[in-house]
């Protein structure tokens with residue numbers, strides 16, 4: 001009974017230290033690695049009665065754990081300790097599969113600690129001992145889609161917490177009981193009308209495993225038509241009209257918005273289309289009189305009827321401008 005309580009207290013004390021100096025929390029930290037190693041050696045010794053007797057003899061002879069022999073007793077030999085089973089026994093989470101791809105996974109010798117501290121492992125997060133990582137999901141929309149919103153399918157990269165069982169796993173068909181979807185998940189996201197670039201849509205608890213689980217953030221980007229730029233929520237562009245259009249007035253289509261140009265408009269004139277921007281912003285236009293670009297615009301807009309009219313008007317202008 002007392003012996004068990006003693007063993008439990010030792011295990012708790014070791015686990016506490018091991019989690020504090022864990023390689024995931026202290027990647028590349030040499031001091032943390034030394035503390036982690038010392039605590040692990042001490043625990044590996046204390047949990048084994050035979051090793052503990054040798055250890056006591058070692059300390060009695062003046063040796064200090066982790067610093068080599070100073071007395072006549074031989075330094076305890078840790079070269080055959082199976083660290084993997086030591087960590088497992090004390091519930092210290094370590095992601096050994098991470099090292100499996102590189103070949104044989106060392107479980108004995110000091111190389112184990114070198115390997116563990118060389119890089120961050122995901123074990124800590126997956127064991128729920130740290131907050132889960134957030135996931136970024138870029139979503140590029142064209143202007144029309146950004147304005148009207150709607151449902152879009154996106155891929156949230158894994159590993160993520162299984163949304164169906166919320167990570168509990170048990171008899172969950174979606175994740176096969178793992179609680180985690182290694183390769184992520186395709187999800188339908190409701191994009192609100194009027195989103196703007198840089199806006200983030202939060203998919204709660206769709207991030208990496210941990211405590212609490214991370215979130216996924218859909219990061220909106222909006223592809224603007226050529227010649228249109230954004231200033232905050234407003235869109236700014238130039239609009240090209242032929243001299244005839246300027247004289248008679250017309251309706252343009254800029255950045256997906258119909259724009260009425262009153263008769264007698266002049267180059268340099270500014271127009272504002274309320275609500276023609278993004279997320280409630282406006283569309284600001286500067287009118288430019290330009291025969292060729294105006295015509296190119298009308299053609300692009302498919303206003304075929306204007307073409308002959310504009311060409312005729314241009315001929316008239318050209319004739320008028322010619323010196324006699």
Ligand SMILES: [Zn+2]
Pocket residue numbers: 162163164165166167168169172173174175176177178179180
């Ligand atoms: Zn599941």
